[in-house]
Amino acid sequence: MSNIVVIGTQWGDEGKGKVVDVLATKAHVVVRFQGGNNAGHTMVVDGKAFISHLIPSGILHKDKVCVIGNGVVVDPGVLIQEMKHLQDNGISVEPHNLYISENTHVIMPYHKLIDHGRERMKGDRKLGTTGRGIGPCYEDKVTRRGIRFCDLIDPEVFEEKLSLILHEKNFYLKNFLKSKTVDEASILEEYLPYAEVLRPHVTNISVLIDQAVKAGHDILFEGAQGTHLDIDHGTYPFVTSSNTVAGNACCGTGIGPTQIHGVVGMVKAYTTRVGRGPFPTELHDEIGDLIQERGAEFGATTGRRRRCGWLDTVLVRNAARINGLTGLAITKLDVLSGLKTLKIATAYQYKQDRLTEFPSALKVLEACEPIYEELPGWSDDITAVQDVDDLPENARAYVKRVEELVETPVQIISVGPGRKQTIVLQDPYDRS
Ligand code: IMP
Numbered sequence: 001m002s003n004i005v006v007i008g009t010q011w012g013d014e015g016k017g018k019v020v021d022v023l024a025t026k027a028h029v030v031v032r033f034q035g036g037n038n039a040g041h042t043m044v045v046d047g048k049a050f051i052s053h054l055i056p057s058g059i060l061h062k063d064k065v066c067v068i069g070n071g072v073v074v075d076p077g078v079l080i081q082e083m084k085h086l087q088d089n090g091i092s093v094e095p096h097n098l099y100i101s102e103n104t105h106v107i108m109p110y111h112k113l114i115d116h117g118r119e120r121m122k123g124d125r126k127l128g129t130t131g132r133g134i135g136p137c138y139e140d141k142v143t144r145r146g147i148r149f150c151d152l153i154d155p156e157v158f159e160e161k162l163s164l165i166l167h168e169k170n171f172y173l174k175n176f177l178k179s180k181t182v183d184e185a186s187i188l189e190e191y192l193p194y195a196e197v198l199r200p201h202v203t204n205i206s207v208l209i210d211q212a213v214k215a216g217h218d219i220l221f222e223g224a225q226g227t228h229l230d231i232d233h234g235t236y237p238f239v240t241s242s243n244t245v246a247g248n249a250c251c252g253t254g255i256g257p258t259q260i261h262g263v264v265g266m267v268k269a270y271t272t273r274v275g276r277g278p279f280p281t282e283l284h285d286e287i288g289d290l291i292q293e294r295g296a297e298f299g300a301t302t303g304r305r306r307r308c309g310w311l312d313t314v315l316v317r318n319a320a321r322i323n324g325l326t327g328l329a330i331t332k333l334d335v336l337s338g339l340k341t342l343k344i345a346t347a348y349q350y351k352q353d354r355l356t357e358f359p360s361a362l363k364v365l366e367a368c369e370p371i372y373e374e375l376p377g378w379s380d381d382i383t384a385v386q387d388v389d390d391l392p393e394n395a396r397a398y399v400k401r402v403e404e405l406v407e408t409p410v411q412i413i414s415v416g417p418g419r420k421q422t423i424v425l426q427d428p429y430d431r432s
Contacts, residue, residue: 008226009319015331017041030058033252035224040300071252117177128275206254238277
């Protein structure tokens with residue numbers, strides 16, 4: 001029995017969905033533990049693309065149990081739409097293969113209005129959120145005014161909680177954000193039917209996962225976003241509102257740290273970022289445009305163009321420590337094919353100092369210039385390579401150098417979006 005966490009080491013969009021999908025073939029249970037429908041995983045099966053925002057990617061596999069943890073925030077309308085989309089495509093989504101924690105917080109219409117209203121008010125200083133109400137929902141969780149799934153599925157409790165909070169929300173929306181307000185009757189009309197659909201899926205997932213552990217089943221914990229969007233460890237305030245790091249696989253589900261046996265860090269072979277915030281290795285030239293185009297770097301959730309740059313190992317090393325990585329999965333290596341020279345940032349120059357650790361103060365980070373190491377590129381198409389030894393020598397050297405700089409073994413290399421375009425050097429589930 002092995003329980004593995006998969007997280008992003010950069011600013012999200014590292015291609016976790018595909019690797020989770022591949023690893024899910026081994027796991028019995030696949031669990032999301034944070035974030036919400038700000039995330040988006042594109043999975044390609046038999047040439048057909050699926051985008052999932054909330055349901056763990058494991059759903060595409062028959063006989064897997066998928067779980068949405070208490071650390072996730074869920075927009076019930078979006079979840080139901082996603083379930084329906086999968087069902088319409090012949091994928092089974094039933095109360096026995098999709099569970100939602102009783103403690104998961106519900107995204108309400110006012111959360112979305114507040115998210116949009118605040119971004120609008122900030123103007124040029126906006127964060128570039130996904131506008132899905134994620135931050136305002138986590139905010140209510142922490143200030144103890146949130147509505148959980150156990151409240152949603154009890155109409156009496158739901159109505160009571162809603163009517164208590166609406167006064168305040170409408171006051172804030174109308175008078176501070178100059179936004180439209182929400183109406184209790186319309187929310188009830190929309191949300192009570194959601195509760196009916198989702199009630200059979202709601203359970204105590206801590207008990208469920210514990211039973212799976214006791215039965216000797218393998219569990220995969222699927223992170224969303226990336227380490228540098230973490231509320232504590234990311235480029236604050238240009239971060240999301242949850243802990244995206246591996247430690248949250250425990251808090252966000254109700255299991256203990258002793259149940260985690262490995263942490264795989266997803267590393268895109270270059271770096272991307274959506275939304276605002278510092279990005280030391282960002283490219284503002286034709287190479288950046290080429291990577292963006294070739295890598296189809298558009299957000300799966302908002303469709304925004306992702307900012308692109310060279311691989312930054314200061315960032316990835318930071319993630320290796322914070323998450324306690326036991327292995328790396330390098331994705332989109334094929335996108336770099338054809339570039340004559342590749343650059344990897346190994347440190348930052350800050351005024352007179354050479355920094356090897358990722359700074360917390362944005363002012364410092366914004367003034368950092370990456371110190372690059374140059375490596376020769378390769379021209380061959382690598383999208384059909386199945387064995388690491390068949391990669392061009394320079395591609396192997398690039399991977400090896402990442403492994404050295406991050407001091408973590410590379411376990412998986414992805415050379416294209418399909419399930420088969422995956423080279424497994426070391427199976428994360430193999431603990432021998
Ligand atoms: P929020 O999570 O919608 O509040 O957005 C906060 C920041 O996190 C913004 O910069 C978003 O672009 C970024 N973000 C949120 N989710 C993702 C993701 O799944 N991938 C990449 N960036 C994300």
